[in-house]
Amino acid sequence: MGVPGFSQLLNWEKASSWLMYDTIGRERTFQKDSLSYYRSARMNDDTMKYYLSDVSPVPIEKTKGVVWMGYYRVSCQLLDTTRVLLISRYGGFFADLSTKVYYEIPVAERASWYEYFNQTFGSIARFGKTD
Amino acid sequence: MSHYTTKLIPVVFLCLCATCCVKDKRTISNAVGHTAIDSAQLYFESSVLGEGGPPNSQNYRAHQPRTVRWDLSRTVLLSNGQAIVAPVQFTHPLFITSDVTGNGSFSLNDITALIVMRDSSAQFHCSLVTYLPDSTAIVGVSTSSGIMLVEDWQGNSIRAPRRFVKQLNSISTSSTDGNDGNVETDVDVNIEVCNTIYGYNYSSDFPDDGESWSETSCNTYGLQQLGSDGSPGPRDLTGIFVRRIPIYTVQLAPPGNPIGNIADYFKCFTQSDNSDHQYTVTLAVEQPVTDSRQPWTWSSTGLGGSSAGTNPINVGHTWLIFSESTGIATTTRNVGFYPQSIVLPGSATAQGVLANDENMGYDISLTINVSSQQFFDMLNYTSQGNNAGYDYNLNSNNCTTFALDAMAAGGVAIPATIGTWTGGGQGLDPGDLGEDLRGMQLAGNMSQNTVSNPHPNVGTCN
Numbered sequence: 001m002g003v004p005g006f007s008q009l010l011n012w013e014k015a016s017s018w019l020m021y022d023t024i025g026r027e028r029t030f031q032k033d034s035l036s037y038y039r040s041a042r043m044n045d046d047t048m049k050y051y052l053s054d055v056s057p058v059p060i061e062k063t064k065g066v067v068w069m070g071y072y073r074v075s076c077q078l079l080d081t082t083r084v085l086l087i088s089r090y091g092g093f094f095a096d097l098s099t100k101v102y103y104e105i106p107v108a109e110r111a112s113w114y115e116y117f118n119q120t121f122g123s124i125a126r127f128g129k130t131d
Numbered sequence: 132m133s134h135y136t137t138k139l140i141p142v143v144f145l146c147l148c149a150t151c152c153v154k155d156k157r158t159i160s161n162a163v164g165h166t167a168i169d170s171a172q173l174y175f176e177s178s179v180l181g182e183g184g185p186p187n188s189q190n191y192r193a194h195q196p197r198t199v200r201w202d203l204s205r206t207v208l209l210s211n212g213q214a215i216v217a218p219v220q221f222t223h224p225l226f227i228t229s230d231v232t233g234n235g236s237f238s239l240n241d242i243t244a245l246i247v248m249r250d251s252s253a254q255f256h257c258s259l260v261t262y263l264p265d266s267t268a269i270v271g272v273s274t275s276s277g278i279m280l281v282e283d284w285q286g287n288s289i290r291a292p293r294r295f296v297k298q299l300n301s302i303s304t305s306s307t308d309g310n311d312g313n314v315e316t317d318v319d320v321n322i323e324v325c326n327t328i329y330g331y332n333y334s335s336d337f338p339d340d341g342e343s344w345s346e347t348s349c350n351t352y353g354l355q356q357l358g359s360d361g362s363p364g365p366r367d368l369t370g371i372f373v374r375r376i377p378i379y380t381v382q383l384a385p386p387g388n389p390i391g392n393i394a395d396y397f398k399c400f401t402q403s404d405n406s407d408h409q410y411t412v413t414l415a416v417e418q419p420v421t422d423s424r425q426p427w428t429w430s431s432t433g434l435g436g437s438s439a440g441t442n443p444i445n446v447g448h449t450w451l452i453f454s455e456s457t458g459i460a461t462t463t464r465n466v467g468f469y470p471q472s473i474v475l476p477g478s479a480t481a482q483g484v485l486a487n488d489e490n491m492g493y494d495i496s497l498t499i500n501v502s503s504q505q506f507f508d509m510l511n512y513t514s515q516g517n518n519a520g521y522d523y524n525l526n527s528n529n530c531t532t533f534a535l536d537a538m539a540a541g542g543v544a545i546p547a548t549i550g551t552w553t554g555g556g557q558g559l560d561p562g563d564l565g566e567d568l569r570g571m572q573l574a575g576n577m578s579q580n581t582v583s584n585p586h587p588n589v590g591t592c593n
Contacts, residue, residue, distance in 0.1 A: 058473065062478075063473075064475070065476050067446050067473075067476070068444065069447070069469060069530065070417065070491055089486065089491075090469035090484070104473070110471070118489070118490055
């Protein structure tokens, strides 16, 4: 199977300063440069490192026409760059907007992965602040 | 002037008494055959442990069982003279952190040491030193900065807690010997506390001509310099803690997944025909394109782009919101049906799985009042979504299909248009369903909403 080029793959374990944004209802006007305008919640770096410790790229054949059914928008710092990711609400996969590479986490971790994002997003709604 | 609000957020609660108490000065002669360490131990056990008094009620650490590791003690030359340094070992594993430590925590066993030394009159002094490296010291593997606590064995402060950093002060001197004139000094942090009062002068004759004013007063609290009582200072930490202090990071255990056990997820619902029990089911729809029947679309944001490569398709979503109200309490559960893995138009089937959709936004929703029997018939249908072998299919059993079939199981029929899409696919879809709901003639037990309101899960039970 085709795998994204090595130069495109990133070591997500080294990412930090994870933030989730409340962009519901505003996705179609979302601008990467205006991240700070969205309510957000800080995510725990250690928790994200835990989930991303065994992430693998999705073969290209499985990403052509992949169906999205809702996603969370998050950002992180990696290699001195702010990276914006889409975290799918299903399937345990996420996509890096800058490289357009898809990654997926192990099946065994997906249930708690969804719940972690659900809880984090809920904290934005409850407290409505940036950490 | 530095402004630091040093706040300790310990795993072990840390609250220090500000009393300054110079402890026992009993002189113990070195008996023949006794080493300096023996003498220090003898002094500590007879004078400090035996007569030191109860532990400070405000100091959690002082109440914990701990021992002095005299077997690991050593003689060290500190800034005020020779001292015996002995590690302190807490019986139970205790970890401590602070706001200057970053993400790390330290074992108290690694950062606590007993210091025993004699003054110029040969009198013994004893202090317990606790040192928390800050992020700078952690990165530099040094003891150059952080927080230093100097207490007696009972947990009373011998000197005020100290937040210190190392600072290079450049001295503008001509250099003839090759030195650059830089001097390394310890900088004690001064804490400034300001209070502001606000006032308003009101004149009854001219009520609109009031004058507002404020006053700010500040006090600066400087931490003590190293005094003459012989207690160690920051410069001595390198000699006290010679071994690299290990840092621990806390790995948060991942949260559980409540909907993994659907029976548990729904357990708070109670079936009753009493009039005080009201049941509603809401069909919530997020369309790929609001107000459009378009079944799905190439994403206009995110990864949208060329027709080749990684083209994302946003199909929207449909899910159910179950709610029971007893007049006293309300229980609400969101549930949607998804594939467990990536699906494509050309690879449309995957094991199904239920998910909590309380954070999804919708374009339109339809809420229906139902009987308890209808409600539980729908719950029962929904519960199969996690069953092994119960598959999600992008065409024949997608989220919209699932939600409408669940409602049909409870005797509620929702008219729905079958859509078609690229690749010969067809089936129920959020785009069409949303428009079907908009055009729907509402019965008396129905209500519609086209503004996405929060719909969190509420209600718990034992």
